[in-house]
Amino acid sequence: MKVLEIEHVTKKAGRRTLVSDMTFEIMQGDVCGFVGPNGAGKTTLIRMITGLVRPGEGTIRIEGFDVQRDRMKALGQVGAIVESPIFFPYMSGRDNLLNLAKLHAGIPKEKRAARVDEVLATVGLDGRGHDKVKTYSLGMKQRLGIAQALLGNPKLIILDEPANGLDPMGIRELRNLILKLNQAYGITFFVSSHLLDELQRICNRFVIIKEGRLVWQGTQEAWLEMAGTSSLEDHFVEMMTT
Amino acid sequence: MMALFHSEWERLWKRKIAWLFLISIPLIIALTAKYYIGHNASFPLGSPEHTTAENFPVMAMIEQLIVVFNVVALVLLTFSFTEEYRSGQLRLVMLRAYGSSQIFWAKWLAFASMMALFFVVYLVAAAVAGYVFFESSPQQTLFYYDHAVSSRYMIGYTLSYYGMAYASIVGTASVFIAIGVISRSSTAAIGLGMGFLLCSLGFPLIYDLFNRVTGFGWPAMLKYVSLTEIQFSGIAVMLSGSAAAREWHAGLWMVLILAGYVALFTAAARLIFTKSDRFI
Numbered sequence: 001m002k003v004l005e006i007e008h009v010t011k012k013a014g015r016r017t018l019v020s021d022m023t024f025e026i027m028q029g030d031v032c033g034f035v036g037p038n039g040a041g042k043t044t045l046i047r048m049i050t051g052l053v054r055p056g057e058g059t060i061r062i063e064g065f066d067v068q069r070d071r072m073k074a075l076g077q078v079g080a081i082v083e084s085p086i087f088f089p090y091m092s093g094r095d096n097l098l099n100l101a102k103l104h105a106g107i108p109k110e111k112r113a114a115r116v117d118e119v120l121a122t123v124g125l126d127g128r129g130h131d132k133v134k135t136y137s138l139g140m141k142q143r144l145g146i147a148q149a150l151l152g153n154p155k156l157i158i159l160d161e162p163a164n165g166l167d168p169m170g171i172r173e174l175r176n177l178i179l180k181l182n183q184a185y186g187i188t189f190f191v192s193s194h195l196l197d198e199l200q201r202i203c204n205r206f207v208i209i210k211e212g213r214l215v216w217q218g219t220q221e222a223w224l225e226m227a228g229t230s231s232l233e234d235h236f237v238e239m240m241t242t
Numbered sequence: 243m244m245a246l247f248h249s250e251w252e253r254l255w256k257r258k259i260a261w262l263f264l265i266s267i268p269l270i271i272a273l274t275a276k277y278y279i280g281h282n283a284s285f286p287l288g289s290p291e292h293t294t295a296e297n298f299p300v301m302a303m304i305e306q307l308i309v310v311f312n313v314v315a316l317v318l319l320t321f322s323f324t325e326e327y328r329s330g331q332l333r334l335v336m337l338r339a340y341g342s343s344q345i346f347w348a349k350w351l352a353f354a355s356m357m358a359l360f361f362v363v364y365l366v367a368a369a370v371a372g373y374v375f376f377e378s379s380p381q382q383t384l385f386y387y388d389h390a391v392s393s394r395y396m397i398g399y400t401l402s403y404y405g406m407a408y409a410s411i412v413g414t415a416s417v418f419i420a421i422g423v424i425s426r427s428s429t430a431a432i433g434l435g436m437g438f439l440l441c442s443l444g445f446p447l448i449y450d451l452f453n454r455v456t457g458f459g460w461p462a463m464l465k466y467v468s469l470t471e472i473q474f475s476g477i478a479v480m481l482s483g484s485a486a487a488r489e490w491h492a493g494l495w496m497v498l499i500l501a502g503y504v505a506l507f508t509a510a511a512r513l514i515f516t517k518s519d520r521f522i
Contacts, residue, residue: 050337053519075339082337086330091256096334102249103338148334 001028002064003077003156003188004049009058011044011212018044020212022058026190026205028155031182033199034192036209037240042192043083045209046160049190050080063155076106079149080158085141087133093144094120094129097151104152119147123177139170146177157181159191163198171198178202196233206232210240243348246340250322250352257321260356263314264363270310271367274302275375287379290387294379296396298372299365300403306364307407307473308443315357315411316418316435322349323422323515324431342516350508353415361408365400385475386482399481406477413469413500414439416507423514442470463490469503472496 004026011019019041026032036042047053049060051067051074060067065074087096097116101107107115120126123143128136136144142162149157159178163171179202181187193199199206206223208215216223216239220232227235254260278293278301285291293301326332335345381390384399391399418435425431446465453460466476480493487493 052333052336071341072339075337078337080337082333083330086333088253088256088331088334090258091253095256099249099252100334100338102245102252103335103340105245152338 002026003028003030003062004190005059005061005064006045006049007059007061009045009048009055009060011041011048011053011056017212019048019055022209022212022214024207024214024217026156026188028188029182029186030205031178031189031191031203032205032207033196033203034190034207034209035194035196035199035236036215038194040209041212042209043160044212046080046082046158046190046192049158050078050082051075052082076104076152077155078158079146079152079154079156080160081142081145081149081162082158082160084164085145087141087144087148089132089134092130092132093125093136093140093147096133096144097129097148100148101151106152115151119150122150122181123147124173137170138165139167139173142166142170142174143177146174146181150181154187156188156190159189159193161192161194163193163195171195175202196236197231200232208236208239215239243344246335246344246348247351249335250345250348251355253326254318254322254352254356257318259314259317259321264360267360267363267367268371270306271302271364271371274305274368275371277305278302279375282376288383288390290383290385292383293376294382295372295376296379296393297382297384297400298376299368299400302368302371303364303403303407304474304478307410308439308470311357311360311407311411312414312439312470312473313436314360315353315415316432316439318353318356319415319418319422320425320428320431320435322353323419323511324425325428327423328425328427343512346512346515350419354412357411357415358408361404361411365404369400384482385478386484386487388484402481403477406480407473409497409500410469410473410477413472413503414442416504416511417469420507420511420514423511439470442468446471446474461490463492463495466492466496467499469500472499 002025006022006024009019009022022045034042044053048055049067051071054068062074063077067074091099094116097119098112101112101116117126120129123146125140125143125147128140133144162174166174175198178189182189191199191203200220203220205219207217223232229235275298281291282293336342380393382393382396383390417438421434421438422431425434445468449465465471476496479487480496
């Protein structure tokens, strides 16, 4: 079943084309790596998927709902971290989540606190939930970011450069968390990152873009076969420089 | 929409300035009372500047409306609109299936509700402090009135005064919101907001000076295009119903000015806030 459908999506800013005629799909249960060099249009596309930016042309559907025409239903299926995980720093992690939980129609008032505690436990922050977010490390903020993305029981989680600034331990925790959520809850992930070795460990599919255009999409096996090497990073660099 | 309003209200309420202002209202009232106690030595009973238990709530509002309430409104709106947007915090809300127009109105409503709470608490605290710090008088003399009024009349006058003061804060808030959505940083929003207040305060002085120097004799009512001038003397003029005020339809004129500010600046702010692309 298709969770995310991108159909002929184009976005221009003035004369500059940020994303050009992009088309691909992500199926339920996929962990899809979204890769491309800096300025390739990854974050712009993620902003369009999450409704922050309107596509100039084309259609984006989540679980069959058009993000522009049926925003409530489409975005109700999505949890996301776009760029860095920014929170309301004057509130505790738990209060941040309680505040955001109010915005999910699917979480009844009497179940909000339980749901918040549940997602805090899922990301391993149950012991620090009452601390102010401004005291959190970057790794903890990333985990809290995933917790807020999990609040509404999403079918799809979009992570934009989630490993940015994380130390190796933090990256490992994040990786394990993504795999756990994918395997235990069947959540589909769309992960943008520069860390190809890391993506290689968790992704079964890849979408590669360059200068706003789709370069390649397919399974990890197909990419490895095409690359003829065990390192996707080497082949990616080759693709981007030729 | 109610859920969005609750979420906005909660975030606004968790700001230190919101609850600090609320708990400092008794202190502000006490300091204002102290000032008016000294003031009473120079103004005998029967002067509109003489403070009594009955008119203290109005006097206390006159004293603090322009500076304290406007500045609190400016800071709250800067946090709510500028800081949340520019820091990217608002992304957390925007990713959650609500349209930017709904977010805009929820923010507006949360602010308006919080200011209403401040006004109610301020009125209650001032009413109590009036009887604690000042002597009661059966007759009150009001600004721009040509006759004394009863204490009973004073209750209605006080409520009307607070209602108009609140409306004037909604007017200045609409300007602050417009400033907030175009400002690139909280510092810029606060600076521009303060600049607007200073220009508003300066305009009537310049207008009077200009009139005096040139001898053009332009009507005094034009001074009230300044929101702070409405707050400073306009509300009292409007409520007085004096012959002079009736002559130039002071009440209608000032209500139109306030409505004009609210309509123009709220529409502009909403237009900017709800533009389709949000690169935050």
